[in-house]
Amino acid sequence: xxxxxxxxxxxxxxxxxxxLIALGYTMVFGILQLINFAHxxxxxxxxxxxxxxxxxxGEELSQFWMSLAGKMAExxxxxxPTFASSLLTAMTIILIAMLVCACIGFxxxxxxYRPLRSAPRINLLITAVGVSLLFQYSGQLxxxxxxxxxxxxxxxxxxxxxxxxxxxxxINPIQVTVLTSSIILMLILRHVIFHTRLGRAMRAVSFNHxxxxxxxxxxxxxxxxxxxxxSALAGAAGVMVGxxxxxxxxxxxxxxxxxxxxxxxxxxxxxxxxxxxxxxxLGLAEALLSGYAMPTYRDAxxxxxxxxxxxxKPSGILGVHRTEKV
Amino acid sequence: MSKESQNKFAEIPxxxxxxxxxxxxxxxxxxxxxxxxxxxxxxxxxxxxxxxNITLAxxxxxxxxxxxxxxxxxxxxxxxxxxxxxxxxxxxxxxNPDMLQNPIISGVIFFFALIAGGVAAxxxxxxxxxxxxxxxxxxxxIVTLGFGEIIRVLLLNMNIVGGARGLSGIQPLTNFFWVFIxxxxxxxxVWRVVHSAKGRVLLAIREDEIAGTSMGxxxxxxxxxxxxxxxxxxxxxxxxxxxxxTTLNPGTFDFNRSFEIIIMxxxxxxxxxxxxxxxAIFLTLLKEVLRPLQQITGYDLRMIIYSLVLIGMMxxxxxxIFGTSxxxxxxxxxxxxxxxxxx
Numbered sequence: 001x002x003x004x005x006x007x008x009x010x011x012x013x014x015x016x017x018x019x020l021i022a023l024g025y026t027m028v029f030g031i032l033q034l035i036n037f038a039h040x041x042x043x044x045x046x047x048x049x050x051x052x053x054x055x056x057x058g059e060e061l062s063q064f065w066m067s068l069a070g071k072m073a074e075x076x077x078x079x080x081p082t083f084a085s086s087l088l089t090a091m092t093i094i095l096i097a098m099l100v101c102a103c104i105g106f107x108x109x110x111x112x113y114r115p116l117r118s119a120p121r122i123n124l125l126i127t128a129v130g131v132s133l134l135f136q137y138s139g140q141l142x143x144x145x146x147x148x149x150x151x152x153x154x155x156x157x158x159x160x161x162x163x164x165x166x167x168x169x170x171i172n173p174i175q176v177t178v179l180t181s182s183i184i185l186m187l188i189l190r191h192v193i194f195h196t197r198l199g200r201a202m203r204a205v206s207f208n209h210x211x212x213x214x215x216x217x218x219x220x221x222x223x224x225x226x227x228x229x230x231s232a233l234a235g236a237a238g239v240m241v242g243x244x245x246x247x248x249x250x251x252x253x254x255x256x257x258x259x260x261x262x263x264x265x266x267x268x269x270x271x272x273x274x275x276x277x278x279x280x281x282l283g284l285a286e287a288l289l290s291g292y293a294m295p296t297y298r299d300a301x302x303x304x305x306x307x308x309x310x311x312x313k314p315s316g317i318l319g320v321h322r323t324e325k326v
Numbered sequence: 327m328s329k330e331s332q333n334k335f336a337e338i339p340x341x342x343x344x345x346x347x348x349x350x351x352x353x354x355x356x357x358x359x360x361x362x363x364x365x366x367x368x369x370x371x372x373x374x375x376x377x378x379n380i381t382l383a384x385x386x387x388x389x390x391x392x393x394x395x396x397x398x399x400x401x402x403x404x405x406x407x408x409x410x411x412x413x414x415x416x417x418x419x420x421x422n423p424d425m426l427q428n429p430i431i432s433g434v435i436f437f438f439a440l441i442a443g444g445v446a447a448x449x450x451x452x453x454x455x456x457x458x459x460x461x462x463x464x465x466x467x468i469v470t471l472g473f474g475e476i477i478r479v480l481l482l483n484m485n486i487v488g489g490a491r492g493l494s495g496i497q498p499l500t501n502f503f504w505v506f507i508x509x510x511x512x513x514x515x516v517w518r519v520v521h522s523a524k525g526r527v528l529l530a531i532r533e534d535e536i537a538g539t540s541m542g543x544x545x546x547x548x549x550x551x552x553x554x555x556x557x558x559x560x561x562x563x564x565x566x567x568x569x570x571x572t573t574l575n576p577g578t579f580d581f582n583r584s585f586e587i588i589i590m591x592x593x594x595x596x597x598x599x600x601x602x603x604x605x606a607i608f609l610t611l612l613k614e615v616l617r618p619l620q621q622i623t624g625y626d627l628r629m630i631i632y633s634l635v636l637i638g639m640m641x642x643x644x645x646x647i648f649g650t651s652x653x654x655x656x657x658x659x660x661x662x663x664x665x666x667x668x669x
Contacts, residue, residue: 130636303472
């Protein structure tokens with residue numbers, strides 16, 4: 001039982017990072033009908049921004065938050081301020097990564113995709129593949145191709161162990177942080193999309209690009225905003241994965257990126273709730289498969305699921321079949 | 327259609343009649359024997375890679391260029407074909423080692439092993455293509471990319487072909503004759519297909535799928551057909567490649583290889599066979615030219631250059647160097663100018 005719960009927890013935390021990446025895919029697909037292959041690389045850059053920022057001023061940040069948290073908890077209790085300061089440090093680093101990634105998302109859209117907006121879609125797709133490879137290989141050039149160990153921001157904390165000696169359930173506070181912050185980010189995104197003017201404009205543009213522009217919606221601005229939001233989420237996911245599996249490398253983005261795309265298709269591409277649902281299903285399925293049956297087949301699972309879903313219900317679990325109009 | 331363009335179209339299939347193809351085959355056989363007399367091993371290797379790349383680029387052009395779908399899994403089909411044919415030849419020659427002495431028998435066996443590899447790749451292409459080709463083109467891109475990964479994972483878990491250790495001790499059966507005769511066969515097949523009724527179906531799919539469907543064209547069938555044929559030649563190229571390298575492991579045909587083939591097709595012009603050939607030769611040479619640069623800087627700048635070329639190409643000349651026209655139309659152009667007496 002404990003083992004099962006352990007797999008569920010691992011699957012949920014993996015699913016949370018997939019969800020953050022898949023949201024970017026699904027938003028961009030919804031608005032431009034483009035599979036943004038470079039999205040996985042934005043996630044990789046997010047992880048590296050997190051790596052460098054925590055390496056260069058992680059110490060100062062954690063001391064700053066520590067002093068603040070220490071002032072608030074003056075009763076001498078140590079666990080709460082330690083956890084709070086680690087959490088706040090991680091949050092700050094995630095924010096920095098999100099900002100940098102939003103800028104990168106903006107630049108990619110502005111200079112690689114926008115000039116091709118009216119070109120055939122295959123050209124856009126090829127450009128996306130090109131941008132993705134450019135990031136991968138210039139990443140190797142700038143960051144070095146060897147994997148780097150992520151600084152351990154939560155080093156002062158022990159893992160939480162429940163249950164008896166033989167059957168114990170280990171919960172890493174990092175996993176809790178990652179899952180909580182990804183759920184918070186998803187709720188914020190949901191609020192933005194469904195309850196703000198920007199979100200309404202985004203939905204309008206994704207519904208019909210030309211019509212939205214006739215209604216006075218600045219479509220270029222909205223597309224930029226979509227890219228920036230999606231990229232920011234991917235950047236956050238990058239830092240979170242860096243914290244959970246403390247290793248980053250320039251080629252780390254392609255596989256989670258593709259898997260997240262599979263998850264988005266599973267949930268119904270273009271559908272925000274569907275992307276989250278699909279990601280959690282995929283994360284859980286991967287954790288259970290590698291935990292119980294065939295760990296070596298783990299990487300192939302997402303693509304198998306993709307092929308099956310395309311055969312059975314191409315619009316995905318929550319997707320609505322849209323007729324193509326001419 | 328204007329008279330001019332009608333003429334231009336009529337000239338294309340006629341440029342190389344049946345005699346021309348046979349002549350090309352004879353040239354390959356002649357070169358096969360003369361090159362054995364003396365060619366620097368390094369140049370010979372470049373030549374072999376160029377030939378294999380021509381096969382790959384032209385067959386991918388059928389899918390990506392003429393049919394307008396975007397497959398990124400050509401390396402996956404290469405590995406299916408490569409593993410299949412290598413498995414067949416290694417098991418056969420392990421039990422009948424004396425057959426290797428006879429070049430004709432071993433050649434015939436190699437030929438059938440290659441064909442078997444091609445057929446296996448075709449089947450894989452059919453299985454992968456059928457679900458994804460029913461949908462819009464972008465899904466194909468991601469499914470074929472994932473297919474490469476599935477193949478890699480499957481090969482890692484298949485002990486019969488060595489698993490993670492890979493398959494080694496493959497007989498070096500690939501020679502100039504096989505590489506170029508299959509390159510010629512690929513060009514021939516793709517050329518004839520494109521200029522047949524089936525080819526019109528493929529072009530209709532590329533130009534406007536919805537209009538094609540409403541004219542009664544079975545677009546799914548056409549797409550799956552082109553995809554399977556492309557996979558067949560990729561499988562054969564994989565077999566040739568495997569029997570040249572003599573070792574295989576699940577990582578031999580990774581995504582970078584697919585990408586190299588894609589950039590050949592895009593650079594040469596999607597929908598231009600001669601463009602693919604020229605780009606395949608050019609990029610094979612470029613790889614060698616850039617090798618010293620990599621030694622100096624210590625980084626693999628090749629992929630960065632490739633991706634920049636790809637993006638720049640899409641932004642400035644998305645149709646590729648040749649576009650959809652062939653190199654022969656260039657000859658015709660000059661011929662006409664000469665006739666008219668223009669300078």
